[in-house]
């Protein structure tokens with residue numbers, strides 16, 4: 358039998374703050390495949406997440422289904438807007454959600470991993486985070502500041518993570534980022550520079566695959582997922598309509614599940630995908646293949 362076997366491997370999933378998004382589902386799939394999973398959580402969401410976790414509110418979601426329960430090896434505070442501690446503005450440093458946490462930068466994360474596990478210590482890195490303050494605004498109404506914030510948080514953070522974690526990654530390590538079709542086609546409503554961020558992210562996946570492949574032997578890929586009602590996607594404000602549109606117009610008329618995205622992630626991050634790098638793979642029920650929206654065509658009985 359051909360199995361996804363990640364036993365003995367350690368993963369870091371950056372971008373888990375509840376049990377409703379792709380990051381959590383990917384963490385679960387990696388654990389089911391045998392990996393040990395650490396997560397990186399955004400400081401503003403960390404307190405509520407750990408409280409709910411401690412109170413057992415995620416018990417059902419943490420059930421791996423084989424008598425095992427997902428237990429995070431470490432939960433690291435991570436603000437992917439900051440490459441080093443010195444980059445953090447004083448106001449953020451003094452914010453009550455940050456001031457007790459120490460160095461929450463990407464470099465801080467690398468240092469914590471090094472201190473906790475030595476080096477090399479990491480086999481798998483998942484970038485499952487995004488943020489764009491102007492996401493509800495069309496690109497034409499997006500400020501420079503909002504645009505750069507979207508690209509900084511949602512795209513550059515991958516480059517920074519790879520630059521700082523690659524030196525502590527094990528031979529044959531693997532990296533995965535989460536993208537969306539709006540990076541290559543027009544998706545009205547996905548604004549604020551978020552489409553630009555996804556375009557940059559996918560381009561960076563290719564370039565980083567080359568550079569970190571040659572320098573560190575890493576594989577780096579992206580998954581382009583169909584719409585899913587995570588907390589971040591729901592905040593954009595059109596997720597239900599987007600899901601309905603995909604259902605009406607995709608080759609497979611069901612909406613994509615987090616488990617489908619997570620299972621594909623586990624495959625790409627596993628040795629079974631050792632020949633795949635620099636790729637963006639769609640997990641969207643085939644929507645990307647469509648050129649015309651069937652639901653919008655009049656007299657479409659024969660379609």
Ligand code: NAD
Pocket residue numbers: 371372373374375377378379380398399402435436437438484485486487488510535536537538581582583584585586587588589590
């Ligand atoms: P999510 O809310 O579960 O994940 C987004 C995470 O990003 C949250 O945990 C949030 O705390 C974190 N985050 C935001 N700013 C951060 C920062 N500065 N530092 C660290 N973490 C930060 O939502 P999701 O939809 O599962 O998103 C995960 C990834 O999947 C994102 O890259 C998203 O663009 C991508 N994606 C989502 C969809 C969808 O429809 N949900 C579709 C395609 C791609």
